[in-house]
Amino acid sequence: MKIILSNIIIILLFIPELSSARQAVSLQNQTEGEREVKAVINPSNVNLFSYVAERDNALNLGYFQTSGNGFIPVMSLCRYTETVRDDIGREEEIITNKNCDDFNWRPVLDENGRYWFLFTSRSENRIYAGYVGKSLDCSTAEACNYFPLTISLPRGDGSLLRPQWAADGTAFIFEFGGNVFKVSGILSPEMMQEQELLPILFIENAAYPNWSHNQEFIAFERDGDILVFNYGLFLRDKSQDLYSVNQNLPADRAFEKSRPFWSSDGAHLSYFVPEITQSHNASEQEDNFSWNILIRSLITEGEDFGFRPLNRERFQVRGVSRARDTLTGPMVVNFLTGEDERVFTGFVNNDPDNNFPVILRSIRADGRQLSTTISDRNHFNNDYVAMMPSENTIRFIYSSQMDGELNLNFATWESQDHSFTAPYTFQNVGQRDALIRSALIPGYGQLFKGQQIKGYSLMAGAAVLTGAGIYFGLEAKNALDEYQRQLDAFRDLLVGNEATSAELMDVRRKRDLALDDQKRFNNLQTLSLTLLAAVYVYNLFDAQQGFPIYRRVSREGVKNRVTLNADLLTSQSGSVIYPGVQITLNGL
Incomplete structure (x- = not known):
């Protein structure tokens, strides 16, 4: 016997199809639609990023290698073990998370070369801070750690939302009770763990604040307007003037769709404006709507500043929603200026007929727009497209569906030769899938x-x-x-x-x-x-x-370089016609 x-066993071990696992990596979507897998790229290291795993809704940190296996898990945040007791008194340990969100990287490293970050726990209504060591090895608590901050808040109800570091890392802002507060004088990140933080009321009646990467301006939404606060001028002469970029946004809409975003150099500002048309079919009670993406370039002259349109006209992303109060539109995460004077914007199209594709659009200084679909299998209308420049490249991270699983995708724009690298895909491995394979052949699941x-x-x-x-x-x-x-x-x-x-x-x-x-x-x-x-x-x-470990899926096992196919097209918005160039990604 x-x-x-x-x-x-020895026969099973040498079955060729089973022993030659592909160099590819899997995120099994067990909670489809609950939360998006949104990446936030570190500004000091474009290969280091945070993301939310659909499989357990946990916040994680990961690192992307351009060679080798590619994806390295760094740290898991907000997960903890809880002991529960059933009806007959038996105890059971379950792993849950604190519903963390609003992740924000500190733009600069500390004196020890560590990467610091902030995020919120919606379950606890607290802001957390933490760090990852320079080596990205989190085998010890000294190398990587995170902890809740003790913040002295004013009386009243409200949620702690959207913390964001200043560019020099000596302060951060956050939203609470419809106002923006600021914590200043952070001499070292460690002091945040050691003492109670005393915030000051910074901007009243403000939502979705976004601090420019050069620390000069803060854009926010207030009562349907996109306003800009000149923080640099405030530091110099205490001026508190506000500049209105866009007025009369629909005040009854969810303004996360209109929240402002700065470019990496602080020279451009973007936001969405929804336009809604009542459906003629009263029985279906549908609203047709378009999201107009507006990009404004900053103009400064002395202490005065203003904004002018970068694109000749707004460009639209069409979608359909059956409920006016729950309109969900595409998200602009960031847009960047490359060395060839392009401004990039990435978003997910909320048109159900198109399966929510991931769209990349760039605008030249002369106003010409280039657009491409970098993924036509997203299937998630609330997704996030992360971008970050590094020297002559721009890193993109987005999620999409493939083979019924949700994947992280990594792509790169090369500004020197104007080429777009075909994305590497990483899928979070389902534990059950790995267990089945290891049950067949020892080591195959690994x-x-x-x-x-x-x-x-x-x-x-x-x-x-x-x-x-x-x-x-x-x-x-x-x-x-x-x-x-x-x-x-x-x-x-x-x-x-x-x-x-x-x-x-x-x-x-x-x-x-x-x-x-x-x-x-x-x-x-x-x-x-x-x-x-x-x-x-x-x-x-x-x-x-x-x-959760990721395995790498590389199309045909190679890194395809794709050049732009510049076919001149004509796009129309209202009565204004402007030229555009369609990017065709061959070989994807």
Whole structure:
């Protein structure tokens, strides 16, 4: 029976289709629609980012390598173990999270080279701060940590929302009770953990504040207007004048769709303006609407400043909603100025007929617009497109559906040769999928998760132990056959009455040696199969444990470089016609 079991295992180990796992990585969408997987890229390191995992709604930090396996999980935030008791008194530990959101990276590193961040816990109504060490190795609490801040808030109800660091990292702002507060004088990030923070009322009646990356301006929404506060001028002469960028936005709409965003150099501001047309079909009670993306360029002259339209006319993203009060539109996360004087904006189209594609649009200094669909399989209308420049490149991270799973996608715009790198896709591995594979073949689940060293080690260990079990089993059988031969020879000598005592002793000795060999090989086979069983059990346990691991899906296994296909098109908005260029991504 042991030999049969060993042979079955060794046959399974060398099935080619199963042992050659693709270098690809999986985020099983078990909670579709509950929260978007939105990435926030670190401004100091475009390969370091935060994201929300759909599988458990947990906030995580990850790192993208341009070579090797690609994706490295760094840290999991907001997850904790809670002990609950059922109706009959039995205790059970469950892993839950604190519903964290509003992630914001500190723009600069501290003196120790650490990456600091802020985020909110909606469940606790608290702001958290934390850091990741320069090595990105979070094996110790000293290297990576996060903790709640103690903030002295004014009386009244309200939620702590949208914390954001200043560009120099010595202050941060946040929204509470419809106002914006500021915490100043942060000499070191550690002091936030050691003392109570005393915020000051910074801007009254303001929502969705966004601090420019050069720390000069703060844009926010107030009563249907997009306003800009000149913070740099305020520091110089205490001026508190506000500039109205856009007035008369629909005051009954969710203004997250109109929230302002600064470009990375602080030179441009963008926001959405919804336009709604009542449906003529009263029975369906549908509203047709368009989201107009407006981009304004900052103009400064001395202490005066203003804004002018960057694009010649607003460009529209059409969508349909059945409920006026729950309109959901595309999200502009950021837009950036490259060396070729392009401004980029990325968003998700909220047109259900188009499966919510991810759109990338760039605008040249002359107003010409270039547009492309970088993913036509998003299927999530509240998604996030993250962008961040680095030297001559711009990194994009977005999510999309593929093969029924939600994936993280990484793409790069190369400004020097105006090319767009085909995205690498990373899928969070479902623990059940890894467990099934490891149940079939030890180590296969680890390979599926992208843990190649551990996977091949387990597979090799299982193969060696299986081979040893088979070898020792065969040797035990040979020893048993030898024992039987010597036993028969001993009986023949006794029956013939012709053997000398020396011959009888020699046969008896060989018989005993064969019996000892048989016992020894049986023991070694039992030990091999016991160790194999231990490896197999550990392999199953490891396959479903630990931080979610990602495996990499690279189209055709190569990094495709794609050039722009500049076919001149004509786009129309209202009565104004402007030229545009359609980007075609060949080879994707």
